[in-house]
Amino acid sequence: xxxxxxxxxxxxxxxxxxxxxxxxxxxxxxxxxxxxxxxxxxxxxxxxxxxxxxxxxxxxxxxxxxxxxxxxxxxxxxxxxxxxxxxxxxxxxxxxxxxxxxxxxxxxxxxxx
Amino acid sequence: xxxxxxxxxxxxxxxxxxxxxxxxxxxxxxxxxxxxxxxxxxxxxxxxxxxxxxxxxxxxxxxxxxxxxxxxxxxxxxxxxxxxxxxxxxxxxxxxxxxxxxxxxxxxxxxx
Numbered sequence: 413x414x415x416x417x418x419x420x421x422x423x424x425x426x427x428x429x430x431x432x433x434x435x436x437x438x439x440x441x442x443x444x445x446x447x448x449x450x451x452x453x454x455x456x457x458x459x460x461x462x463x464x465x466x467x468x469x470x471x472x473x474x475x476x477x478x479x480x481x482x483x484x485x486x487x488x489x490x491x492x493x494x495x496x497x498x499x500x501x502x503x504x505x506x507x508x509x510x511x512x513x514x515x516x517x518x519x520x521x522x523x524x525x
Numbered sequence: 526x527x528x529x530x531x532x533x534x535x536x537x538x539x540x541x542x543x544x545x546x547x548x549x550x551x552x553x554x555x556x557x558x559x560x561x562x563x564x565x566x567x568x569x570x571x572x573x574x575x576x577x578x579x580x581x582x583x584x585x586x587x588x589x590x591x592x593x594x595x596x597x598x599x600x601x602x603x604x605x606x607x608x609x610x611x612x613x614x615x616x617x618x619x620x621x622x623x624x625x626x627x628x629x630x631x632x633x634x635x636x637x
Contacts, residue, residue: 446625455615455628456568463623501567505624512558512583513626517567 414440414506418516421499425492425523433487433519435476435502443504445469445478445485446513450499459487459500492523528552531616531629538636544603546632548616550596556619557599558626559583559591561612568615574599606636 419434437443444463448456460469465480474489485502502516528551538544548557558573560583570583572591580591588610590602603610613633617626 444624448626455630456617456626457628458625461623461625503626512570512573515568517565 414438414443414504414514416502416504416514416516418502419519420517421519421521423519423521425521427494427523427525428491429523431487431489431492431496431521433500433502433521434484435486435516436482436484437502437504437514438483440506442480443506445476446503446505447474447476447485447487448501448503448515450501450518452498456501492521494523494525497521497523529616529618529627529629531614531632533632534630535633536635538606538634540607540636541605544606544634546601546614546616546634548599548601548629550599550618552618553596554618554621555596557593558617558619559589559599559601560615560617561585561610562615562631563612571601571614603634606634608636610634611636 416437446461447459449459450456460471462469462478465478468477476485476487499518499520501518503513505513530549532547556575559571560568562568569585571589574580574593592600613631615631616629
């Protein structure tokens with residue numbers, strides 16, 4: 413079945429460090445790819461997305477590139493801030509049929525000052 | 526903003542009692558979903574709906590039922606609540622533009 417593998421956390425970084433959170437998915441068709449972020453006590457909200465190969469999604473200093481050849485969509489940020497502390501979820505949308513997002517288990521990021 | 530609201534935001538109930546959670550949306554989205562979120566499990570799909578009276582099971586549907594009698598409301602019912610159903614429940618709608626989801630703020634349910 414369709415699945416996504418996301419880097420296990422928790423991840424703890426110091427402010428201004430470089431962040432990478434790995435995400436790979438099973439290559440069924442050509443899914444759209446999403447990263448969601450969940451701040452403490454809140455629901456998930458869309459962080460960025462990419463809809464076709466080689467597209468780069470970006471928002472709030474975060475970036476992720478749709479890599480069809482490696483079926484990956486790794487999240488990166490060059491300089492994290494304390495306010496980036498949250499849980500991050502990778503989610504490919506396997507379109508067709510029920511059209512459900514498949515979520516990774518989430519990666520908890522803590523950024524220390 | 527997709528105009529999605531969940532109610533109640535918090536609820537404590539006793540084992541064996543029925544509980545209904547409500548998800549309401551204001552923008553006529555066709556697809557709606559119920560997830561539960563638990564430590565170590567991420568988000569797990571309970572049920573979803575692809576139209577009025579059209580629903581289907583997700584990966585953790587046992588002990589839950591849903592109803593969608595009108596486009597704007599998607600109800601999740603725990604017929605007889607158990608402690609294992611203590612969780613945070615999120616409703617989501619699928620956006621027409623990009624097929625991503627917009628989530629509600631969640632309902633924290635505690636079964637004692």
